[in-house]
Amino acid sequence: MSARFGVNYTPRTGWFHHWLDFDLDAVRADLDAIAVLGADHVRVFAVWPLFQPNRTLIRPAALRQLGSLVDAAAERGLDVSVDGLQGHLSSFDFVPSWVSTWHRQNLFTSDLVVKGQAAYLTAIATELAGRPNFLGMSLGNEFSQFAGRLHPSAAELTVAEAEHWLQTMLAACAAGAPRAEHHHSEYDAALFDPVHPFTPQLAARLGTRTTVHSWIFNGTAKRYGGLSEQSVRLAEYLLELGRGYASDPHREVWLQEVGAPAPHVSAADAPEFTRRTLDHVLDCTGLYGVTWWCSHDVSRDLADFPELEYGLGLIDQRGRVKPEGAVFAEFAGRPPVEPAPRTLGLVLDSGATSSDDLLAPRRDTCAPGGAFFEAWMELAMAGQRPAVVLAPFAGDELHLKARRIETLVTVERL
Amino acid sequence: MSARFGVNYTPRTGWFHHWLDFDLDAVRADLDAIAVLGADHVRVFAVWPLFQPNRTLIRPAALRQLGSLVDAAAERGLDVSVDGLQGHLSSFDFVPSWVSTWHRQNLFTSDLVVKGQAAYLTAIATELAGRPNFLGMSLGNEFSQFAGRLHPSAAELTVAEAEHWLQTMLAACAAGAPRAEHHHSEYDAALFDPVHPFTPQLAARLGTRTTVHSWIFNGTAKRYGGLSEQSVRLAEYLLELGRGYASDPHREVWLQEVGAPAPHVSAADAPEFTRRTLDHVLDCTGLYGVTWWCSHDVSRDLADFPELEYGLGLIDQRGRVKPEGAVFAEFAGRPPVEPAPRTLGLVLDSGATSSDDLLAPRRDTCAPGGAFFEAWMELAMAGQRPAVVLAPFAGDELHLKARRIETLVTVERL
Numbered sequence: 001m002s003a004r005f006g007v008n009y010t011p012r013t014g015w016f017h018h019w020l021d022f023d024l025d026a027v028r029a030d031l032d033a034i035a036v037l038g039a040d041h042v043r044v045f046a047v048w049p050l051f052q053p054n055r056t057l058i059r060p061a062a063l064r065q066l067g068s069l070v071d072a073a074a075e076r077g078l079d080v081s082v083d084g085l086q087g088h089l090s091s092f093d094f095v096p097s098w099v100s101t102w103h104r105q106n107l108f109t110s111d112l113v114v115k116g117q118a119a120y121l122t123a124i125a126t127e128l129a130g131r132p133n134f135l136g137m138s139l140g141n142e143f144s145q146f147a148g149r150l151h152p153s154a155a156e157l158t159v160a161e162a163e164h165w166l167q168t169m170l171a172a173c174a175a176g177a178p179r180a181e182h183h184h185s186e187y188d189a190a191l192f193d194p195v196h197p198f199t200p201q202l203a204a205r206l207g208t209r210t211t212v213h214s215w216i217f218n219g220t221a222k223r224y225g226g227l228s229e230q231s232v233r234l235a236e237y238l239l240e241l242g243r244g245y246a247s248d249p250h251r252e253v254w255l256q257e258v259g260a261p262a263p264h265v266s267a268a269d270a271p272e273f274t275r276r277t278l279d280h281v282l283d284c285t286g287l288y289g290v291t292w293w294c295s296h297d298v299s300r301d302l303a304d305f306p307e308l309e310y311g312l313g314l315i316d317q318r319g320r321v322k323p324e325g326a327v328f329a330e331f332a333g334r335p336p337v338e339p340a341p342r343t344l345g346l347v348l349d350s351g352a353t354s355s356d357d358l359l360a361p362r363r364d365t366c367a368p369g370g371a372f373f374e375a376w377m378e379l380a381m382a383g384q385r386p387a388v389v390l391a392p393f394a395g396d397e398l399h400l401k402a403r404r405i406e407t408l409v410t411v412e413r414l
Numbered sequence: 415m416s417a418r419f420g421v422n423y424t425p426r427t428g429w430f431h432h433w434l435d436f437d438l439d440a441v442r443a444d445l446d447a448i449a450v451l452g453a454d455h456v457r458v459f460a461v462w463p464l465f466q467p468n469r470t471l472i473r474p475a476a477l478r479q480l481g482s483l484v485d486a487a488a489e490r491g492l493d494v495s496v497d498g499l500q501g502h503l504s505s506f507d508f509v510p511s512w513v514s515t516w517h518r519q520n521l522f523t524s525d526l527v528v529k530g531q532a533a534y535l536t537a538i539a540t541e542l543a544g545r546p547n548f549l550g551m552s553l554g555n556e557f558s559q560f561a562g563r564l565h566p567s568a569a570e571l572t573v574a575e576a577e578h579w580l581q582t583m584l585a586a587c588a589a590g591a592p593r594a595e596h597h598h599s600e601y602d603a604a605l606f607d608p609v610h611p612f613t614p615q616l617a618a619r620l621g622t623r624t625t626v627h628s629w630i631f632n633g634t635a636k637r638y639g640g641l642s643e644q645s646v647r648l649a650e651y652l653l654e655l656g657r658g659y660a661s662d663p664h665r666e667v668w669l670q671e672v673g674a675p676a677p678h679v680s681a682a683d684a685p686e687f688t689r690r691t692l693d694h695v696l697d698c699t700g701l702y703g704v705t706w707w708c709s710h711d712v713s714r715d716l717a718d719f720p721e722l723e724y725g726l727g728l729i730d731q732r733g734r735v736k737p738e739g740a741v742f743a744e745f746a747g748r749p750p751v752e753p754a755p756r757t758l759g760l761v762l763d764s765g766a767t768s769s770d771d772l773l774a775p776r777r778d779t780c781a782p783g784g785a786f787f788e789a790w791m792e793l794a795m796a797g798q799r800p801a802v803v804l805a806p807f808a809g810d811e812l813h814l815k816a817r818r819i820e821t822l823v824t825v826e827r828l
Contacts, residue, residue: 017467020434021475049463053431056717061435092511098718100514101507101566112718152515303470304512304526 002336003282004289005328006041006079007034007314008257012296016089019050022065024072031076033315034295037325038332041079043256043291044069045086045141046124049096055116063127074133081183081291082128084121084173085140090298090309093146106155107146108165118172125176136180137173138256139166142187142213144198150189157197159358166198166206181208185256188218191241192367194360200350201358204245209288212238213257214277217308219368221264229381230368231264232276237376239284241366244348244388247355249402252288255281259293260324261308270324278331283339283385292328341404345389346376346411355392365411375411416750417696418703419742420455420493421448421728422671426710430503433464436479438486445490447729448709451739452746455493457670457705458483459500459555460538463510469530477541488547495597495705496542498535498587499554504712504723507560520569521560522579532586539590550594551587552670553580556601556627558612564603571611573772580612580620595622599670602632605655606781608774614764615772618659623702626652627671628691631722633782635678643795644782645678646690651790653698655780658762658802661769663816666702669695673707674738675722684738692745697753697799706742755818759803760790760825769806779825789825 011018012030034042044066051062070080086094098116099105105113121137128134147157157165166184173182184207190198204210214235216226224230235258242253258277260270274292281290297313298305314325321329350372351361365372379386386409393399394408425432426444448456458480465476484494500508512530513519519527535551542548561571580598587596598621604612618624628649630640638644649672656667672691674684688706695704711727712719728739735743764786765775779786793800800823807813808822 014471015468017471017473020464020467020473050434053434054429054716054718056715057428057431059431059434091516093515094511095514097506097508100509102505103718104566116717152518301470302468303530304468304517 003287004040005332006039006043006289006291007037007295008291008293009034009042009044010294010296010298010313012315012317012319013299015298015302016045016047016086019047019062019065024068027069028072029319030296031073031078033319033321035076035078036329037314037321038329039078040332041081041135041289041291042073042295043081043083043138045083045089047086047094048084048120048140049094051124052096052116052120055098055112058120058123063123066124067127067131070128070131070134074131079133079135081135081138082124083138083141084124085117085143087140087143088145089141091306104153106157108155108157109161114165114168118168121169121172122176125173125180129177129180134177134180136177136182136208138182138211139169139173139184142185144190144196145187147197148187148189148193149195159197159199159202162197162199163202163206163358166202170207183207183209183211183254183256185211185213187213188215191238192364192370194362194364199358199360200241200245200363201352201360204242204251205247209252209254210242210246211254211256212242214238214255215257215259215261216264217261223368226264226266227269227273230377232273233280233377233380235277236280236284236380237373239281239287240342240376240386240388243286244390249399250286252286253284254288255290257291257293259312262311263308267311270322271327274324274327278327282331282337285339285341342385342387343404343406344379344384344386345394345400345403345405345408346372346379346386347389347391347394347408348372349391352390352392355396357392371411375414378414379409417701418454419746420453420457420703420705421451421709422705422707423448423456423458424708424710424712424727426729426731426733427713429712429716430459430461430500433461433476433479438482441483442486443733444710445487445492447733447735449490449492451728451735451743453492454746455495455549455703455705456487456709457495457497457552459497459503461508462499462501462534462554463508465538466510466530466534469512469526472534472537477537480538481541481545484542484545484548488545493547493549495549495552496538497552497555498538499531499557501554501557502559503555505720518567520571522569522571523575528579528582532582535583535586536590539587539594543591543594548591548594550591550596550622552596552625553583553587553598556599558604558610559601561611562601562603562607563609573611573613573616576611576613577616577620577772580616584621597621597623597625597668597670599625599627601627602629605652606778606784608776608778613772613774614655614659614777615766615774618656618665619661623666623668624656624660625668625670626656628652628669629671629673629675630678631675637782640678640680641683641687644791646687647694647791647794649691650694650698650794651787653695653701654756654790654800654802655762657700658804663813664700666700667698668702669704671705671707673726676725677722681725684736685741688738688741692741696745696751699753699755756799756801757818757820758793758798758800759808759814759817759819759822760786760793760800761803761805761808761822762786763805766804766806769810771806785825789828792828793823
């Protein structure tokens with residue numbers, strides 16, 4: 001398998017507000033710049049309240065514009081994956097008025113809301129299904145944050161309800177585009193917060209592949225340093241963690257987001273961070289691809305972004321490729337090399353009682369500073385190339401064999 | 415003075431989401447229908463997050479579209495008043511992502527938010543200032559609801575802060591259009607809730623005129639019946655209440671919203687409600703005008719509106735004038751008649767300790783069922799044509815003389 005290289009498309013002019021002033025020529029210019037990087041795909045983002053301002057109004061013009069964006073990408077040899085429920089982007093939440101304040105409902109369990117979301121995802125998938133460069137949908141960028149306990153308007157949710165919502169949304173995508181590949185994405189709390197209703201097993205077992213979003217501002221950079229081994233291996237670690245939670249030993253992982261955030265990584269260090277991160281990531285087996293965050297820096301004309309969000313682009317505001325963009329392009333242009341299997345499995349006991357158990361009540365062991373995190377990093381830094389084996393699979397010979405795992409080690413015995 | 419007649423413009427296709435699919439021909443057709451009613455003006459509504467999706471991005475295209483709407487109105491002899499901060503419309507709140515959830519700030523006291531709001535209002539006013547049919551701005555439709563204690567994300571606010579915010583926003587409108595007339599609008603809680611930081615005095619003393627929004631679903635219809643004298647006199651009452659709270663005896667009042675909401679008023683009764691309401695309203699002195707809510711019924715294709723919001727139009731979804739529309743047109747077409755002064759003043763003691771006091775800690779006496787409300791209605795139904803005199807003005811001979819008040823009566827002495 002040859003890993004795909006792509007970028008998360010952040011429109012140079014207007015950021016995602018560009019949907020309000022959609023300009024296909026500006027999109028084409030952005031995509032031209034992305035193609036120059038050697039990317040083979042982009043991940044693009046609808047803005048939910050603009051596409052579906054009323055529950056029963058999914059704007060045909062918005063769907064047409066999205067379609068024209070996908071077509072413009074095709075003209076440049078770029079495939080496209082589309083996130084529907086934004087939802088959340090770079091600290092900003094976009095939630096339609098029909099589920100806010102006076103109309104507030106649980107975004108995951110309200111029957112009307114779920115029907116509305118499903119209709120919306122089906123509409124997008126239907127619009128794009130016939131386009132050969134359409135890869136499929138992601139439900140929404142880290143939508144599960146709306147069920148995170150730190151969210152200002154967190155929804156109450158059980159794991160069973162989270163699973164049901166994911167199944168329903170994935171089915172809605174498939175209803176519109178049955179042959180495309182549909183995914184969902186999680187954020188750190190789902191992987192590390194013991195009580196988050198979206199569990200790592202849901203992340204690793206629903207949808208076509210397991211997606212990984214790797215951000216060193218999750219505590220890794222603060223604890224270990226922005227250019228520490230822990231930071232430049234965070235994406236590798238999360239990919240292996242995703243592999244470990246899967247029940248299918250052959251399930252692929254997709255590094256759907258990774259970036260070099262200031263001030264944890266200075267502008268001068270961003271190329272090195274990018275190079276070392278990608279080196280490690282390409283040493284993971286089962287890697288579907290890498291989608292860098294992001295294509296274009298955010299304009300300083302736009303206010304109120306967290307400082308780090310302005311400078312994440314591989315391309316600057318004037319359209320010039322940044323040094324980290326050159327590193328990305330170098331990797332994207334390399335001939336593919338299949339890494340050797342990882343034969344050492346570090347056993348993860350995050351509390352699941354069986355291979356079917358979807359709970360991970362001790363998943364905080366995986367967070368930066370947690371015992372499992374530290375043990376895995378220790379092995380990795382010692383050159384051991386550790387994989388992750390979830391405890392219920394540690395006695396499953398077929399599973400281990402399929403993954404080419406030969407040796408198991410537990411955190412306690414390190 | 416001849417009262418102006420106008421309507422609140424609710425676009426027939428797409429409701430206020432029409433800004434996302436702005437179609438000037440559709441707007442023209444709507445305005446043609448409104449002109450047929452004999453209206454001389456419309457009140458129109460921007461949608462805040464669409465016009466200002468980022469604090470420092472006030473979309474030029476949105477301003478241009480608004481300008482083209484105002485021009486289209488001019489071609490049909492219609493003047494236009496524009497509300498900026500929506501904010502709130504028919505149960506739906508539209509709040510930009512830069513002041514929501516992770517970015518939540520106090521909508522009235524945050525320095526950044528206030529600067530953003532001011533820039534936005536100035537931008538609209540500047541865009542429209544040169545157009546001869548531009549009447550001026552209203553800050554936002556009942557924006558003070560965001561400081562009401564029942565609001566799901568109510569802001570903490572003092573009366574002094576409310577006053578400061580209003581002054582700042584009115585100044586922002588004036589900065590863009592110095593010669594236009596700018597207003598603000600309140601909802602029932604500001605008039606009736608003893609702790610609401612927007613007080614009736616603020617309503618009656620800031621801005622060019624006092625605006626009144628009269629909705630019998632505020633408890634009046636439930637308590638007295640939809641066609642009761644209390645209901646068909648509610649607008650008249652609120653206008654006189656507005657006059658009473660003013661310190662300027664000549665300050666005009668504008669009935670900026672009034673409508674016939676089902677099921678409190680059935681479709682069959684709507685013409686009678688309209689006729690009786692307008693008869694009473696036109697018996698008020700100092701009336702600037704009546705702006706009916708609303709021009710067009712809301713399409714049943716749009717979901718989740720409160721039931722009563724669908725049928726408030728004077729024009730139905732097919733573009734036909736409804737019977738209540740015909741009543742409106744009849745009134746709009748009548749030659750003006752100046753009502754005789756109201757010489758009987760009912761003294762209102764809602765707790766203000768002086769004529770400069772902006773507080774009304776006992777304003778619940780004015781609510782439906784309250785002692786003052788009932789006393790005023792009793793006089794009105796007895797044919798006494800009561801005005802309202804705020805207690806601190808009851809001994810102010812000049813004030814009373816200017817208003818032509820000859821006799822005072824107190825609630826206790828009735």
